[in-house]
Amino acid sequence: METKSKITNVSKTVKSDNWGKLEDLNFDYHFNNGTSKRLSFEMYGKSDGIAVLLYNPKTDKVVLSKQFRAPVYNHGIQNGFLIEVVGGAIDENESPEKAAIRETEEEVGYKIKSVQKVSTVFLSPGIVNEKVHLFIGEYSENDNHKNGGGVSAEDEEIEILEVDFLEAFKMIETQEIIDARTIMLLQYVQLNKMMR
Template identity: 60%
Template sequence: MGKDKRIKNITSTVLSQFWGKLERIDFDFKFKDGNWKRLSHEAYGKSDGVAILLYNPETRSVVLSKQFRIPVYVAGVSEGYSIEVCGGSVDEGESPESCVIREAQEELGYHVSNLKFISTVFLSPGIVREQVHLFIGEYRDSDRIDNGGGLEVEGEEIEVLEMSFKEALNMIDSNEIIDARTIMLLQYIRINKLL
């Protein structure tokens, strides 16, 4: 945790470590008026993550995935299915670049050689400590090495979707694409006129 003279007496209690670590963090915080107050927050996370949007400048298409997400289901949205960019968790000792190349092969079935880093973001900084490293990558049909679909040992069942860039943008407007990483990367492609 970073050093800030307005924060002191930090304690952490692990509440759960089932998949990621959920911890309660208690600390004293000095407000602008000079008063100190004891605050408590929860922070959740496993490791940093990656996400990549594959795009084809020749066909003006993108590759996305569709998979079941229990938080989406519990929220009562789209029967729990999310259309999104490829992503995953960075393993210990692995670089974000190596991770995103591995995930693109496992989930989408594409070999990525033309990788561009876009940004590192927090998607929900009020509770989740995961930083997500965002990438884009050009692909050609010849970069497809298998059908993708994810890893059975990780409980993944991923449908690979190749669609026109225009169709993907329309899916944002129709709320079929609700994943923040996907929206950011599609908008990056649009703003920078890559397709």
Template identity: 50%
Template sequence: MNKLKNIQNKVLSNEWATLNRIDYDFQFNDGSWKRISRESYDRGDGACVLLYNKEKSTIILTKQFRMPAYANNKNDGMSIEVCAGAIDNNEAPEVCIIREVEEEVGYKIPKATKVLEAYTSPGAVTEKMFLFVAEYTDAMQVNEGGGLASENEEIEVIEVSFAEAIEMMNNQTIMDAKTIMLLQYAQINNLFIPA
């Protein structure tokens, strides 16, 4: 990109993820160059999935405490979301989400279909989400789910009708962007109407 030069990166924090300060020269459309400084939070990429059952017209969601949501709204910090997780090292996104489904909600799904890739906060976070859909049946349940104690997870598994999930989205009970995108994907593509 010839409108960008003199990029300097400084690590501000390297705890759970990496917070970088990036200074760079950027050329604006009028030809002028300006020195700009931005902070960028790098936690790797992630995968998420809308688990759906066409026969029952249900989906599976998770409910868990999210400190940033609590810090922003001072509510209880509980967030209702689709199953999701961080992609490990060079792991394929589909492998990641199949593993996360078993850990978080207790179902062993054979496959998932990628439907979208998206940055949910490209102004501050490097994470790209790989969004999947996958059918589930009651026979696929292998445990109660709830997440991994080693990852300090305490996840409530929620099975609701698709109609109820849409209402939860509309009344802002669900405020998670990846979940909203997948619910709207299901609406637009008539996921619950037999082919």
């Protein structure tokens, strides 16, 4: 049976629409054994997002951020503070690339001209509706405009970290870096031998 015809009678019910939207996706699922069943799945999300790893091949450094994340705090890990790449939501009518460049300046203060697409991923496809577009962006010291630190109107307070690539990569092993987007992008740079 084709995947498309396995799912019929689709409907959605919005349960909450605050910062993000929580909704039920309801449908009839037709199993390979010939039976069918009405299923309902909760989905949560806001808009699609971006993640950007800034790297400098001349200095072998990367730019990361450190900020408070309530779910990390809820798990009792690192007092809720997570080391991660630049990340954020794509605004309405904004391309992922433009969002990546905008978020880079807002969060870490680097005004870069372009980014290179790595992939598009779902980080928790069982419940989270968000697609995340992964990028890398080359930077130099001339790109640092000394602003950054997040958008105060969005209650962001971001510490900017510039660290040696090898040190950042070791932080995966020590579990100082536990953010999936950050791990994937650091591994991408390592696998492609973009840093010494």
